[in-house]
Structures are given as structure tokens and as C-alpha cells.
Amino acid sequence: MDMLVQIMEALEATNITEGFAGGVPELGRALGGGGTPLQRAVLGAAPAAPPTLPALSPEQRALFTELLHPEALERGVVLAPDGSTVAVAPLLAGLEAGLKCAPTAPVLTATSTPAPADPLYAVTVAEALGMSYLLARANGSQATLGPGGCWDDVENPQVFTLEGPPSPVSDAFANGALDGVLLGARLAEAPVPLAALLRGYYSYGAAGERAPSSFRRGRFGTRTGQGKLEEEVAAALRLLRVLPATRSLLEDVGDEEVAAVARRAAQDFTDAYVECPAVMPRCMWGARPYRGSPSALSPPLPFVYIHHTYEPGAPCRTFASCARAMRSMQRFHQDARGWDDIGYSFVVGSDGYLYEGRGWHWVGAHTRGYNRQGYGVSYVGDYTARPPDADALALVRDAFLPCAVRAGRLRRNYTLRGHRQMGRTECPGDSLFREIETWHGFQACTHACTCG
Known part of the structure; x- marks a missing residue:
């Protein structure tokens, strides 16, 4: 340009x-x-x-x-x-x-x-x-x-x-x-x-x-x-x-x-x-190849799990910084944790875009024990003390989730939960968790999930 x-x-x-x-x-x-x-x-x-x-x-x-x-x-x-x-x-x-x-x-x-x-x-x-x-x-x-x-x-x-x-x-x-x-x-x-x-x-x-x-x-x-x-x-x-x-x-x-x-x-x-929001494909943020053979999901899925990355701890506000964050997370997940790929299905930047992780089709590594049941959507940043920008919240709440339903990726009666409801973690941070409690589809803890 x-x-x-x-x-x-x-x-x-x-x-x-x-x-x-x-x-x-x-x-x-x-x-x-x-x-x-x-x-x-x-x-x-x-x-x-x-x-x-x-x-x-x-x-x-x-x-x-x-x-x-x-x-x-x-x-x-x-x-x-x-x-x-x-x-x-x-x-x-x-x-x-x-x-x-x-x-x-x-x-x-x-x-x-x-x-x-x-x-x-x-x-x-x-x-x-x-x-x-x-x-x-x-x-x-x-x-x-x-x-x-x-x-x-x-x-x-x-x-x-x-x-x-x-x-x-x-x-x-x-x-x-x-x-x-x-x-x-x-x-x-x-x-x-x-x-x-x-x-x-x-x-x-x-x-x-x-x-x-x-x-x-x-x-x-x-x-x-x-x-x-x-x-x-x-x-x-x-x-x-x-x-x-x-x-x-x-x-x-x-x-x-x-x-x-x-x-x-x-x-x-x-x-x-x-x-519907624009999603940056893997090739645009410089993803490494997937290691091994991915396992296929069977949409429409019944769950969405909301995360924050914690590290990087700051929101990414430009394409260049979000792409760097994606590459950094993928290296950590593959090299330090030994996973096949970046764990999240999609990652949310504060630049107006979603970034494709494992995407719609492949089982992720985001919510232990529940990866086959739902998509893991993570916000770049640490949202313990303050929530993401209003635009970043709306990108998922008002655009991504309704579009996923219309496209047949999510069930119409999907359940949305924070990562902490499914295991012992503070993710997605207190502030972001309070936000998603007000979203359509959010479900509080029952016998089917574990409060951290």
C-alpha cells in the first residue's frame, strides 16, 4: 500500500x-x-x-x-x-x-x-x-x-x-x-x-x-x-x-x-x-507447520471456552504486534510444552481482527479434557485487572459467535464458559470473566464442570 x-x-x-x-x-x-x-x-x-x-x-x-x-x-x-x-x-x-x-x-x-x-x-x-x-x-x-x-x-x-x-x-x-x-x-x-x-x-x-x-x-x-x-x-x-x-x-x-x-x-x-469478523489465516501471521497429524472436530460443537493469553500480557494493537504474539505463543506451545501446534482455536487481537490458530476443523489444546467438545478462543493480554477493549469484546460477543452459529460451526444452543470453570486456573482473568458472565450462552458451574 x-x-x-x-x-x-x-x-x-x-x-x-x-x-x-x-x-x-x-x-x-x-x-x-x-x-x-x-x-x-x-x-x-x-x-x-x-x-x-x-x-x-x-x-x-x-x-x-x-x-x-x-x-x-x-x-x-x-x-x-x-x-x-x-x-x-x-x-x-x-x-x-x-x-x-x-x-x-x-x-x-x-x-x-x-x-x-x-x-x-x-x-x-x-x-x-x-x-x-x-x-x-x-x-x-x-x-x-x-x-x-x-x-x-x-x-x-x-x-x-x-x-x-x-x-x-x-x-x-x-x-x-x-x-x-x-x-x-x-x-x-x-x-x-x-x-x-x-x-x-x-x-x-x-x-x-x-x-x-x-x-x-x-x-x-x-x-x-x-x-x-x-x-x-x-x-x-x-x-x-x-x-x-x-x-x-x-x-x-x-x-x-x-x-x-x-x-x-x-x-x-x-x-x-x-x-462477520475478518480472520487472519495462519499464513498471514507466519505460522509454523502443524507437527504430526491433526484430529478432526465434528461441528457443530456445543461449547466455547474463553481464555486470555496472560503472556503476552499486553494487548496487541497492530497487525505486526499481533502476528509476533501468535508466533511467540506457537513457539512456546510447540517447543516448551511439546504440543503439535498453538493450542487455541482462535486468538483475538485488539487490532480489530481474529487470528486463526487451529481453526474450525482441528482439535485444539486449550481446555484439558474438553478440547473435542468446543472451540478455545483466547484474548491476547492479561485481563485480571481490566477487561479487553470494548471493540475486542464486541468482536467475539456480537460478531464471531453469532456468525459461527449461522455457519453451522456452533450449535444454536451452545454453552459458553470461562477456562477457570473447567480446571484449576485463574484464566481468563477476573475482569474478563466478569464480562463473559453477561454474554449469551454463558453457563455457571454445575456438576459437569469444575470451579477453579
């Missing part, structure tokens, strides 16, 4: 974008082939890209062009400081729409009818989401969202690889689309320098506050209800139905089918990328 911001800054410092009403984002669209059919209809045809860009080095121009190439599924992404992978094309499309919707800009209107309900959503998320579900429905495919992916080296990222067959809406695309909507809406209020906007959005605060980008799901959800997204997807499909480039693909798709596709697409997207 730093490299992309540097490119934007270099281009903004020149007059190279004269003639591009959408500024640097429109120049990028020109370099990347003009954008998608709906983007061209809504944003207008981009002027021809200039033969040279003196503000950029040859390497920077090549990178900028590659990031916006329509076929660059694995190459069109960047790694943000908060650890999220962001597709550049939907991000810049949102910035361009925001610039063209600003009060000082000409009124943005679609060149075809029917017009999209909201140009900002049309060019970021609605077109790709609608087409993904429409094509899946026609082909009998289930690959409509995802997958995620991993970088070769998060300290010096060069190569990104998807974890499975791609859909038009990968996890990276979803991040770029959410950011495109949020930042485009900011630009529509009043234009600001793009490099400064991106730098502020993706950077941590001076005192270690979370990067604004780590709040993208909640902020998008506040701005966009499921009904709003459904409306935008349906409007995008109706527009694609009359565009020459896509008319043949949708000529037999009636209004009822458009409505059904939009409804399911909006519901699934909202569940996956708005209401």
Missing part, C-alpha cells in the same frame, strides 16, 4: 491528469484498459492514457498498470499496514466516483438507462457481486464469494496467492470495494489529496490506535443496510442488461430472476464481509 500511495502522490504533484475529470483514479482506469462495462457506462469512457508518465519511474508505471489490469486477480492487490489485502481496481473506482460526485464536480450521470441507484456502489461492489451470483446460478456453481489468500512475506510482500478457485468477489476485492465506497463517499463531500486520504485511512494512529481501515466492515454496515445493497445489485444488473457489451449475457434474465439474485447476493455478502 505504501508503494501505491507514493505513486498517487507523485502523480498528484504534476499536471499529468489534466483532462481527466476523475483525476489519478481515472488515469489509472485508462492505463488498465478502461474499466468494466458498467464503470464505463457510469463514469464515462476514460481518455487515452498518455504515452509517458514522467513523474513515475518505469517500475512504478509498470506496477500501477499491472495493479489495474482486469485479469490481474492475484497481481491487482496490495497489502495494507493493518494486514488486510486490498484489490486496487474497486478502490480506485470508488475514488473516481467520489471525485465526480463532489459538489465542485460536474454532475455524474450514467450514459445509459436505466441509471444505477447510486453510482458509488455500482462501480465498486454491485456489478461484480451481481455478475458473480448470476453466473454461478447459470452454471450451477457455488463459487460466488472468496477465496482469501496469502503473501509470500508480509514484511516484504512480493507475491500474493489465492487459497482456492477465484470468484469475481474475492476477499481482497471485497476489501477494496468496501474501502472504495467509504473513501469515495468522503471525497463526494469535499475533495482532498488522494495520497493523504489513503495514508491516513490505512495507517495506525500516533499512539497506536487502530487504523481506520480495520473498521471497514462496521462502517460499511452502518452506511449500507442489506436492503440498500440488494437495491444496488438489482439496479446494476438491470443496467448491464441493456449495455451492448453485456446484453447477450443477460438477455434471458427477467426481473424476477434479477430480484432473486440480488437478494441472495446481498444477504451472503453482508453475512461474509459486514456482519
Whole structure:
């Protein structure tokens, strides 16, 4: 992301974008082939890209062009400081729409009818989401969202690889689309320098506050209800139905089918990328391989056990510090305790993310005697005297647990307990334990568990 911001800054410092009403984002669209059919209809045809860009080095121009190439599924992404992978094309499309919707800009209107309900959503998320579900429905495919992916080296990222067959809406695309909507809406209020906007959005605060980008799901959800997204997807499909480039693909798709596709697409997207929390996969925090052969769980499981790590004793508030904490715990569990892997199923950072330990599928080593019955979820830090941040508590209580139920990982009538209820330990700390006593599913000690 730093490299992309540097490119934007270099281009903004020149007059190279004269003639591009959408500024640097429109120049990028020109370099990347003009954008998608709906983007061209809504944003207008981009002027021809200039033969040279003196503000950029040859390497920077090549990178900028590659990031916006329509076929660059694995190459069109960047790694943000908060650890999220962001597709550049939907991000810049949102910035361009925001610039063209600003009060000082000409009124943005679609060149075809029917017009999209909201140009900002049309060019970021609605077109790709609608087409993904429409094509899946026609082909009998289930690959409509995802997958995620991993970088070769998060300290010096060069190569990104998807974890499975791609859909038009990968996890990276979803991040770029959410950011495109949020930042485009900011630009529509009043234009600001793009490099400064991106730098502020993706950077941590001076005192270690979370990067604004780590709040993208909640902020998008506040701005966009499921009904709003459904409306935008349906409007995008109706527009694609009359565009020459896509008319043949949708000529037999009636209004009822458009409505059904939009409804399911909006519901699934909202569940996956708005209401459920992001989980950093093992490859992103630098996990060692599992030792031996893991034993499989049999979900849906009936229990969740809440822990705190105690050591590390301080909350981790950045992706880098949380990744270090995960590696440290895994080394301790494997090397000092002789376990096959890090013991927890999932670990909760104070940076806005959950971190995959043994995950959904494999038996952990978190709650002696009960590892096959439930997931072990641990907060990074010592919560004897004070609880985790309110956002970190809500991440598990209000997002992770309900999503686990909806996904069939947890039983609907699951029981939640603190580690201390299952053995002789002070875990998860007095303060955190008092918090979880108020959570849905919490069950006090009975004859089936042991109070420490």
C-alpha cells in the first residue's frame, strides 16, 4: 500500500491528469484498459492514457498498470499496514466516483438507462457481486464469494496467492470495494489529496490506535443496510442488461430472476464481509507447520471456552504486534510444552481482527479434557485487572459467535464458559470473566464442570 500511495502522490504533484475529470483514479482506469462495462457506462469512457508518465519511474508505471489490469486477480492487490489485502481496481473506482460526485464536480450521470441507484456502489461492489451470483446460478456453481489468500512475506510482500478457485468477489476485492465506497463517499463531500486520504485511512494512529481501515466492515454496515445493497445489485444488473457489451449475457434474465439474485447476493455478502469478523489465516501471521497429524472436530460443537493469553500480557494493537504474539505463543506451545501446534482455536487481537490458530476443523489444546467438545478462543493480554477493549469484546460477543452459529460451526444452543470453570486456573482473568458472565450462552458451574 505504501508503494501505491507514493505513486498517487507523485502523480498528484504534476499536471499529468489534466483532462481527466476523475483525476489519478481515472488515469489509472485508462492505463488498465478502461474499466468494466458498467464503470464505463457510469463514469464515462476514460481518455487515452498518455504515452509517458514522467513523474513515475518505469517500475512504478509498470506496477500501477499491472495493479489495474482486469485479469490481474492475484497481481491487482496490495497489502495494507493493518494486514488486510486490498484489490486496487474497486478502490480506485470508488475514488473516481467520489471525485465526480463532489459538489465542485460536474454532475455524474450514467450514459445509459436505466441509471444505477447510486453510482458509488455500482462501480465498486454491485456489478461484480451481481455478475458473480448470476453466473454461478447459470452454471450451477457455488463459487460466488472468496477465496482469501496469502503473501509470500508480509514484511516484504512480493507475491500474493489465492487459497482456492477465484470468484469475481474475492476477499481482497471485497476489501477494496468496501474501502472504495467509504473513501469515495468522503471525497463526494469535499475533495482532498488522494495520497493523504489513503495514508491516513490505512495507517495506525500516533499512539497506536487502530487504523481506520480495520473498521471497514462496521462502517460499511452502518452506511449500507442489506436492503440498500440488494437495491444496488438489482439496479446494476438491470443496467448491464441493456449495455451492448453485456446484453447477450443477460438477455434471458427477467426481473424476477434479477430480484432473486440480488437478494441472495446481498444477504451472503453482508453475512461474509459486514456482519462477520475478518480472520487472519495462519499464513498471514507466519505460522509454523502443524507437527504430526491433526484430529478432526465434528461441528457443530456445543461449547466455547474463553481464555486470555496472560503472556503476552499486553494487548496487541497492530497487525505486526499481533502476528509476533501468535508466533511467540506457537513457539512456546510447540517447543516448551511439546504440543503439535498453538493450542487455541482462535486468538483475538485488539487490532480489530481474529487470528486463526487451529481453526474450525482441528482439535485444539486449550481446555484439558474438553478440547473435542468446543472451540478455545483466547484474548491476547492479561485481563485480571481490566477487561479487553470494548471493540475486542464486541468482536467475539456480537460478531464471531453469532456468525459461527449461522455457519453451522456452533450449535444454536451452545454453552459458553470461562477456562477457570473447567480446571484449576485463574484464566481468563477476573475482569474478563466478569464480562463473559453477561454474554449469551454463558453457563455457571454445575456438576459437569469444575470451579477453579
